[in-house]
Amino acid sequence: MMASNDVLLKVERLKTYYPIKGGFLRRTIGFVKAVDDVSFEIKSGETLGLVGESGCGKSTTGRTILRLLNPTDGSITFDGKDITFLKGKELRKMRKHFQMVFQDPYASLNPMQMVGDIISEPIRNYTGRSMKEVKEEVFDLLEKVGLPPDAYYQYAHQFSGGQRQRIGIARALALKPKLVVADEPVSALDVSVQSQVLNLLKELQKEFSLTYLFIAHDLSVVKHMSDRIGVMYLGNLVEIADKNSLYAHPFHPYTQALISAIPTPDPHKKKERIVLQGDVPNPINPPKGCPFHTRCPVVKAECKEVKPVLKEVRAGHQVACHLY
Amino acid sequence: MEVVTNKNDAERKIASQSNHSPWALARKKFIRNKLAMVSLSFLMLLSLLSILAPYILNVDIARVDFLNINLPPSSEHWFGTDSNGRDVFARTLYGGRVSLLIGLASTLCVTLIGTIIGAIAGYVGGKIDQFLMRLTDFVLTFPFTVFVVVLNTILIGKVSGVWTLIMVISLLSWGGTARIVRSKILAEKENEYILAAISVGCSPFKVIAKHLLPNVASTIIVQASLLMAVMIVVESSLSFIGFGVPADTPSWGNMLSEARNSDVLQNKPWIWVPPCLAITFTILSINFVGEGLKDAFNPKSNR
């Protein structure tokens, strides 16, 4: 994929905490620190993959960037405009430039809406045109995502998971956005249809010159899709690099463990698999210092006290770890 | 395109021929429910007869006729006459006008108020939610009967009785509906399609009206149908104890109050049995319709 040099999205020291309500009068008694320190940039036209175990804060990151959630701290700059604290009408005006493809093909489509209504709604919201007036555009979109025209008159429950995901993709593309956040768009689908949806996303990226933030918990899917890859652990971005650089030289011990766990097709080229001890800590009460120190095989004394920040260790390869 | 199994193919064919909107599916299921359909027909017939009563019956229901008091049923007076010599059959139909009107109108008001308050509280959350829920708790803990009795006594004669009653009942009864709607909205708004709606530029009003309410409408409708039965009972009980509809307006509750006289209760059943049966069958039917709706909206039942 050709990536230009202009930065489309810049995220700096992003934090998103969910308040925990409890006790008398349901006051806030603590926070789930779902995103605790995430910084990265996405250039126009490229795909940044975001990987990490389930619960590490990928969805929260994606949703905060699209301002479907309010950030607790940090900043989000989209196309040169600070959108961190945009609100109301201002925010709604910006939304047409960034859209999302959701993870759950069942919960992400309104069961009461006809597919034609679902896909045309974004256009109608921003142009005030009627459903009739945008019908041709919707048929175009249906064709682009590989659905028959009569899908227009049907309801979500009449489609398979893969087809529903196509409807969700058509909805996200209806406004011709610049950035699309795809939050594990195939993880709920049968393996047999996963690659079809992934290929569709790739084709559409070319056709509409889209920029993707592609979220997955699976390194092989992310490798297939991305130009660069960021690795998340417990709400923190711990390593980010060009795809090839990351696979060839993973620096962070967590990334090394993830990559060692990918099964290799060649049985002779056996790799040493790094098995991590222990469980992921609770994001309500993350460990002091390096978030990974409770499981890190090469932990140092410093790691338990000081939190490492992202540092450039090679050109375009950043790691947050005291080893480097 | 992915591989579609044969079953899906068949489904797709049916799909392109008929309307598969969730509403249409629920309607089909409801029509297949015999008990609910019979109940609905009964309710419609009763309503129609009540509405048309002034045009089909040639009786003056307010005229007191001391020559014909307490007559048992005959061919001239099908259900007999009451202690003022008025035709019980005619009064039962006329009473239906009032009782059904109160039931329907207060149900509509309660559902409207409860839905608006519950939806705003559930969707917006935060301080607004807290305030609205305090208000709801306040209304729910209000001593309903006492308040109705006092207010009705103050207002009677100043405002037309039936509409006063509807207003008072409605203002004091929306609490339960508001709570149910709020909890439904809270659960429904967690779905990703709500995030999607926000993401494609829907205003908060549109998210509630177009995306949330249609998806909780089935609960609201079922709740409203059961509420209507309650409202009819409320009207009857208030009128029975003399604090509902003004005594000169026929309603089922007012007619029943004649049975407070033990002679009528024991020896002249034709005076109180008709309104009693009218109330009973109306409430039963409403409940059957409500159950039918619940079934029809439940995707898991395939009756």
Ligand SMILES: Nc1ncnc2c1ncn2[C@@H]1O[C@H](COP(=O)(O)OP(=O)(O)O)[C@@H](O)[C@H]1O
């Ligand atoms: N609405 C919420 N309220 C409270 N905690 C949440 C909420 N959504 C997610 N979380 C928590 O935040 C953390 C990150 O969640 P998420 O962003 O969904 O992770 P991922 O997408 O990587 O699986 C998890 O610990 C999850 O339990």
Ligand code: SF4
């Ligand atoms: S900072 Fe320390 S604990 Fe954290 S990954 Fe690096 S070596 Fe391991």
Ligand SMILES: [Mg+2]
């Ligand atoms: Mg997720």
